[in-house]
Amino acid sequence: MTTEITGSVDFFVEGQIYQTWYKIVGDLMTGAHRPLVILHGGPGLDHGYVLPNALIYEKAGIPVVFYDQLGGGRSTHRPDAPKEFWTPELFMDELDNLLKHLHIQDDFDLLGHSWGGMLGAQYAASRSPKGLKRLIISNSPASMDLFEAGINALLEEFPADVVQKIRKHEADGTTHEQEYLSFMMTFYGKHVCKMDPMPEVLANSLKTMESEPTVYRTMQGLSEFSLTGTLKGWTIVDILHNISCPTLLLSAPLDEVQQPAVLPFFLKIQKIKWVEFQNSTHLACYDEPEKYFKVVLDFLEGTEGAN
Template identity: 60%
Template sequence: MSTEGTIPFTVDGETYHTWYKLFGDLKTCTKRPVVFVHGGPGMSHHYLLPNQYFYHQAGIPVILYDQIGGGASSHRPDAPTEFWVPELFMDELDNLTKALGIDDDFGLFGQSWGGMLAAHYAASRTPKGLRRLIIANSPASVALNTQGTDALLSKFPDEYITMMRKHEAEGTVDSDEYQDGAMLFAKKHTCTVDPWPLDLLKAFEIFKKDMTVCRAMLGPYEFQTTGNLKDWDITGILHNVACPTLLISAPLDQIQEVAVLPFFQKIPKVKWVELQDSTHLAQYEEPEKYFKVILDFLENTAPVS
């Protein structure tokens, strides 16, 4: 069973709405619900839909939602750049768990930007009800992420790198040549399934209709961050993450090992799994292993060390 709804979310006296989709029944289910936090910033829940597997297979309630500014949640294309900061999305996540009545006992899964947000939330707010944290394909700092991206780019032909950097320097990133170049990189380091799955294509289709959040937080460029997240770094507070944590990455992920390593080094109770046959979206590229690793973590009551 699944249900959909919206939850009011008030920011500076103005009310927005967070759209969510729930697989399962929070009132009758005895298993801990898990909230899935999508990437972007500014994407939607659609590409995370394969994760309903955990409800259908194991009876774990699965909550997907669209962060404000994306998908079916409230949009704010006229908001100033400074509106779009991690604290806004942490407030929204707090609001969501409280409204659904799960803030005293829940799991949290974040992928890409969603993992950055989930880790930041766990480390800075240390929510008492957070029992399991999964950080998938996410960096611990933007500077380290850029370092990893540069290493991946160095393996591309010189003319490709020159072309992409030229467009970024000249501000012509909306050109077909640059966008085609970005897709070339994505097909190698974001998702290697060909053609891309329909849920992933739908997420990108919706995302491109309103890129306000992405442009404000990341900037317009594929390989450098100039937005509000340019100095984002939570490596200094990761020791505050109190709950058992699972890291998921891959050798050819667009998020490279150098950017994932601080999670492993500094979170007290952590397990790190590298999926060898996927890149950034293992739910499509390596689903059997992906689902098994996560399900084992969610259902294992033994300590993680």
């Protein structure tokens, strides 16, 4: 029988109190397994689309902690916040706060997907948390300049007239129009999730972010191709050597995060194993679930460090 607990924790920022909502699948109290904390992507999505990772508890008894990062899902929203509010440091502070609230700061693993992997890697590299035992970076870039070059190369593979229309929508700020949204669904089908129809939990997470786009618009920009937000120029390539815990790197040739953006992790992190999912896009947990969960569990349950 699966044990699920939901709750929220106070998060203090600049004298204000916010709420971070979380869900725990499994039991943190037994101590039988080190808990795994999941960092969702976006920035600005919620935990819903990464819920398939609850199977990690079902398959191996490893407690899994999900949470909605500030600004999205069931956590506090701040549509009025200035752009300077939304920083990687804010989200690293939020993660520290949650770990302490759950009393797992001395012994935990992290799995970050997309933006969550960027956050997890920056957290591991810049704060060197002693309690972090294993890190999984899933479908994440080490540099936003490298990400931008790769995803725009994928866009240019579409017919020239389609690309021209997409560029015009972005220049005109009309990315909310149906023509643009329809193209994005086509792009997602090729480079984000191959399942047709799109899984309901993923579609719901995207809709949730569309209804409250503050974090995404501020940090990313108008779209995946139009990087105009505060993450433009973001890179952690120069500090990746500080990550000392065993690390698993996941990617896919068809992913919107192309190989050059992933490669610095492999070259710079000391103890790392890199697995590419040849038949997946951005979400191997949907595209190749059997292989995905085997790779992840083999790493989490391994008695030796990553290769």
